[in-house]
Amino acid sequence: MMRFFPLLLIVLFFLDLFAINTSDIISLYLKDFSLCLAIGLVIGLLVIATVYSSFRFLKKDNQVLECLISALLIVFLLYAGEWFYLFHDTVHFFFLKITMKKQMHFLIASFLVLTGLISILAFLDAKKQSLIHQGLVLYLALFGVLKLFTIGSHIVQTNAMGSGQLHPRDSQKSQWAARDEKKPLKNGQLPDIYYIVLDAYPNQEVLKTMYGMDNRAFMDGLRDRGFYIAANSSSNYTSTLVSLGSTLNLDYLDWLAESPNEFYTRRGLLTKHLQNNKVFEIFKSNGYKLVNFASGNELTSGIKADIRVECGSINEFSFLILRKSFAGLFMHTLNIPRRQRFLCFFDKALEIASLKERKFVLIHILSPHRPFLFDESGNPVDDPSNLIGEMFDKVKAGNYVPYKDPWLQKHLTGQILFLNKKVLALVDGLLNQAGPKPIILIQSDHGTGYALQDTPGYVPTDLMLYEKMQILNTFYVPKQIEEQLTQAMTPVNTFRIIINELFGQKLPLLPDHNYYSPYGLGYTENKFNFTDLTKRLNQASQHYIGENEGKSFSR
Secondary structure (H helix, E strand, O other): OHHHOOHHHHHHHHHHHHHHOHHHHHHHOHHHHHHHHHHHHHHHHHHHHHHHHHHHHOOOOOHHHHHHHHHHHHHHHHHHHHHHHHHHHHHHHHOOOOOHHHHHHHHHHHHHHHHHHHHHHHHOOHHHHHHHHHHHHHHHHHHHHHHHHHHHHHHHHHOOOOOOOOOHHHHOOHHHHOEOOOOOOOHHHOOOEEEEEEOOOEOHHHHHHHHOOOOHHHHHHHHHOOOEEOOOOEOOOOOHHHHHHHHOOOOOOHHHHHOOOOHHHHHHHHHHHHHOOHHHHHHHHOOOEEEEEOOOOHHHHOOOOOEEEOOOOOOHHHHHHHHHOHHHHHHHHHHHHHHHHHHHHHHHHHHHHOOOOOEEEEEEEOOOOOOOOEOOOOOEOOOOOOOHHHHHHHHHHOOOOHHHOHHHHHHHHHHHHHHHHHHHHHHHHHHOOOOOOOEEEEEOOOOOOOOOOOOHHHOOOHHHHHHHHEEOEEEEOOHHHHOOOOOOOOHHHHHHHHHHHHHOEOOOOOOOOOEEOOOOOOOOOOOOOOEEOHHHHHHHHHEEEOOOOOOEEEO
16 A cells, blocks of 8 residues: 555645635636546556556565655656746755756756666665665655645635635725715616736836837827826836735735734735725625636636636646646746637627626736737747746846846837737727726736846845836726826725715725835745835836936936
């Protein structure tokens, strides 16, 4: 029976996915979860059978050694992708000139050497094997125990707070119930809402000054269709989880400082905060059908909705498995289903628009965020890396400045131009639907992040802040809502204004602040410690330092 022990590692792998990525994602793909677990166990049996056959061929009989080699092979197949990125983070600090490609080769070679050394034990006598056997068995046992402890810890942490108690201010219901003197719109007058999030889409000035791209045609196209452009808008936070977690909950995240300072505890709370958000709750209570497009990002894909729109040949759960496993070493091969999902979104959105129910539709499009998928004409682009870590490697190794890289400029520009065409076509389709005109919000969660600098602790420079936090923010809304918008407004107030007008609430508008944290920009502790850099961002926006040193650019 000992030789079948490695199958337990496969079960641990899937429990690990359940714990870390929250049960919300797993429950959406319970059938896939069961199927993948079964496939994993079959692969495990094939590995065990292969090792067993190899030992029979060598005329050796050593169940302990067979078990150890099988376990190593299975663990490598399951966790190579995850280990590679952890390994990369470690090497990042000690061997700064080793590229990610060389690190991957080193990781694979190290594993093969380790497996070879263990295999040599088969030719030693039993007495010499005994001590080594005991050590390796102890190692595998500790690995299993630690994994179980981690899994249990994550499940407890991420489920410590229920959906009704996401943060301390949730108990203050009075602000949500307060009614304005004016009457809300009648049900027949309530419009459909389309909240389109374009991931990492910078504003027009950033594209012009940093990448030499003139985006006026797109912005003018939106204006011609009746959109209000908040030209000086900036994000409240620097990454998707915290930015959308704030926008869709109508508030800042300062409450997080009161929670335990463990990364996974805070990330778990933020994930729940996003996936059980206040905006969806309010629109649901006012008779809206909630629609969420499965974005390819497990954070937003897990947002609970009445209708979940799937696109592409590989779903969220499959991506999670591939990213962790050996296939994660070759993630660029997944660009084909990413392209399928991108194109499918725009077709499916018009299908959803034809539904007669009043609806709130969230479409989170992972573009123009890397990997780059299309050129300006919609032809496929080969972008082998979607990791910002590779750019850090180049920055640390020499005088590489990512945003000045002609390859990056070309492909970022091409991806945005193609995205622009698809967005304008979608807007036309939505505006041509029968019935009341919809509200359409086209907003980015944060800007691009290629103005990387080798700074201690990833403390942002003015240039990094300027690029990362200046965003696209546009509104197709009724006149009475447009009159309340401002050029420099931030996303935290987006739905406060809309909810006040549609449902007769009187939620106060919050001061516009910009918070920085290392989360999403680098690998360091205290990823969710937020620093208010509003004044610095305002100064950087007004007096941008251009491509030539000492030359200032004034907005």
